[in-house]
Amino acid sequence: MAAITEMDPTEFAYGDMYFTTYMNQVPYQLENELTELPQEFAFSAGEGRIRNKIYMHRALIRLYDHLGKNTSPFEKLEHYPKIYQRDTRSPCANDRCLFLTNKHSFPDVRLFRYKPYINISESEQIHESYYKTQHFIEFPYSHAVDGKDWTAWKSKENIHANDYIGLDLLLPMHVPLTFHLVVDHKPDYFGAQSVEISNDGLNWVKQSSIPIDIHKVSRTSDGRKTPVISATFHIQNTGFRFVRVLSNRNFDFGFGVYDFSFHADMKSIQKKP
Template sequence: MLDKDQIRNPAPNFNRLFSRRSSTIRLTLVTLFIGTIIWIMILKPLAESDTLTSDTAKIKKESTQPTWQIDLKKTIDERFSVYKKEQFEEVALKKNRMIPVTAVLLNWKRMEALQTAVNYISKYPFIKEILVWNNNNKTRIYSKDFKLNNSDVELNVFNSEENLHDLSKYTTCSMAKYDYCYFQDDDWLNLYMDSLYTNFLENPNLIHSNSMPVIYLESRRWMFANVDKNLHTGFTWLGCGSFVSRAKVQRFLGQLGSISLIKDRLKLADRYFTLWTNQYPYQLSNPLTPLDQKDGWGVDQWNMVYNNILDATQKLYTALAVKSNSEFFAREEEKPYYNDRIIRAPCLNDKCLFLTNIDPFPHPSRVYYANNITHVRDQESKFNKLDFPSKFFWNNYAYHYAVDSDEKTCWNSFKIPKIGDYFGLQFIEPRFPKKITVISSRDFDASFYIRVSSGGNRWRTCNITSSNNTDHKNRNTFEFDCSNTVKNKQLIRFIRIEASRDFLEPFEICSLILDELNV
């Protein structure tokens, strides 16, 4: 008798997609299939799968961004989620605010790296389903090839007869059992699953992604705004770990049906998806952990990136200008608005997130997009005239250096803080802190308030009972009491150190120690 993993299925289970969708979504997706069915049908996917190498693998060659020095195997073995599988059982999900997720991974030629990624993310209880799509028709892979760390995870694999590249990421997500997908390529490992998921929980409608700092800087140049056309969008790489809504993916498939792309562009759908949501993605800036980086495209990566970003933006602009296409593209900017986003980077230990209201980069609306450029570099040149950190500065003083457990590296705010500006932490697991030590590279006075919040909306001021920096001028320890300000002694999820006066120079924060938690 044949192993069930070896039985071929003539096509992916698209019935699973249509069974749960509204009539509007169905009609939208039919548009896609009419436009692309001939091409898709030549794939004849088998039951069990993987795809293209991730985009950022090519970028690695141009990046001088240092990585956090870790023992990868030791970190993988020792890292576990703060979230519990009981929180994602059906009865619990009816009462709590947790969101179960389907992970979508693409494979090309890096089977060992794929196995590492699949095995690792299966540790996290919010990953309830894993779908693997194999784009390599010379290699067949099966569910039995993976060792999962959670027996409750449902794993399905699909083998394709043709390399669908990026497009398979979206067709696979459209078949997901759950309403949200987690994207992961096979050449990077996201060690900050809890952190990214925690930020995603706050605003699940937005795309949430990881970006290495130098690419985060580049992405700030690839944002496009035009208030007259309701254009407010940006690009981010998805393959290094990102959460997206399945509804946005299905809408994107409808967009592909309404705006035809040549086959080569369709295979590079990642360049279009984030831009066509017409929303600024929520990006966290942190070093990435590379896996196997071999077997890249072997093409002119940057030329392809620029061409497709420009084409995607031009098509979006045109669609927004034509009312007949309005149903395919969102026009309202989703909350939280760009200026209201304060979460910046995960802590190295994945137990917290660094937050600050100080953004050293200009708001995207400062660079007006009028659909009159011939190259993305034309848009970049407008951005480059504004005041923002250089690549050298950002490589040495980016957000994550405040929470990398290394007192020799520091985040520099770039801008000079004014009264009311702040920095702080969001905790993955709520707590009731009583002491925080702020370590700077320079003399650090006590001109601050300590404010805390349970939900991130209402902030209360704690009573500072002691402030001490006599032993080390650059090390200030605040002891504080929040018992009279937090109702019913709720556990605290956010803490911020807020300036009580205007400063004369930027903050330079090297480390934070909360009680005994050193970040």
Template structure:
């Protein structure tokens, strides 16, 4: 709940009786002005301090940073040397994202959704009629696009999102007060007169509100769920991300490149004593979330004493303050023009670590019951402002790792490449709360090298390229598996599972797949049937033909139509002594 006397720190969030445009303008004006008449002197001092800080930042960092830059290496303290080395390493890892880029000229123009429009014909904003009648789990979503100085990028994103029928509304927030955007800039007539295009609304901000505007804009959404992204990416995994989200619509589903996914795994924090189980993730490349989570976050901000600069960078707080582990898909991304991106800042990583430290410190303080200690520099509100119970499916049961290159399926495996979040406990003691130290302790666990992640990342199993391969980080135990979840039943995708082929360069993998693997199929991912058929081993693959799937349990003899299959598992029937490698999968005529 908001704290009395702190309304000038963050404007209280509410839904007025005015129009959507009036409410949006009110958010912008309130945050931009932030003036409390009763504290005029403090406001003047704050403006002066902000001006001094701004000049300092433009001068190339803090005074200490500039002094350190002028010192010879031998005179720089060891702690600062380590911090500088870590920042340089992080920048190199961030630059490695070029290894995971998808060529838009090849994949973008022809990409369309597999979901038919008639799944989203409910007149209810929440599709409640469908859900209550148990006839459909498919829900319409409001897309929120944050635009800065890349008008052409925003236009490309809108044109792409229009291809997906589950996007029922598009809200564009323009953070550039020097450039006015109009709805007409994004209106493209469809050649198909039967198509139902989403409504488009543009908000032109009176000031640059940075990330904060994503959340205020989502709170204005017509639908109960939001899809949020920046204007410098094209998300080619829309269908697969959506298919995963509708199966767990209370979670945060997002995606990033493999190197960043590996880094983010070290930014998960758990302490059962406090009820802490959270993790950080980037949102800008595309994220699905319930609008209710956004409302809760705005209330959390209202109960904190965050100052303007930190409120503006809300992305560095949102996922952590959910106190839930995000569901992150690791795969290639398709960038647009990123010349004005925030990630290009020279001090990006120091800002990230500083804000994450603040975010985790605050939630730890609140969960410890110390959120209202007077004078606390890290006040985060009351303990009741944060979730305590871990949401379902719990982290250990989340086995979806990546989208398929063709966006018709998701790659899953029960074998996690990284240590569990609970392998390192986040400390209760204030003096021990150090994210860099936590990260270092986590990476001392059974953690893969950057080279292993780069060469054997999850999406290489389903990237339609037999020269790249996913490899399990550990040998697979009995009942462990890798598999696929299709966005729709195979029949609706024009396929069946009468034949399956799996490629690998490792003879030991081919032998294991031939002798110690069972194929299981499911319509809903809950009830499974075992499939059998002819097995043929080629020089680089295992081929299964004439597959039929029957229930080995109480409904013995019940046969599953392979066209209805939406889930496939390739399960080990006993412990496998070697690593499993998969370079590609074919289901029917669909090559993955």
């Protein structure tokens, strides 16, 4: 690939930027809460950010030029799952699951056009002017599954019919499970939703007659108490890997998820002969 694109030796030092760009795919991004280590001379600190953007831009120009020449090594079709089929958002804090939702936090990339390309700083300015990112920074996906009572993921858009939140449990579950959900929703939300399970994340089976225990509680953040709803439900079926809570109608409020977690239903296990 380097020989075909005629990369110079200096560019190899920034190979990670070229590798990602040359894939010619929208990256499948998982958001997670990270703690940045203080490094005065970090590679991407200060002038390093500008330097990184320069090489990202060079990679984009090379890719664009070679696509125009129909150079064979570059992928020209979008891989499955395509960007708007993706719903995995963040790993759970205990690494036992992945948080799922069809709600996107960023605008549709198809709204933006580049003629034929622009530099990275211009791209950032265009996106920032269209869509303020502060909401995503304050209420990211990972806050739904970080195990902290005082943090939450909140969607900017209201909940619509067929919107959902869920978990990928990573492996088929061979024991009954209890799920715990804490949300900042109006009480009627739980009268218009369905609990569904799946083996593959594509084909879903509605779980009928699952009682949901609902209690009003509060969460404290920055000295302020927020009234929320704590809901618990049990799934006796086994062998499934995915679970989701699907909305059956439109609401005038968005998702506000403080916790979505699960544990083995020990009472059901002990009752088995």
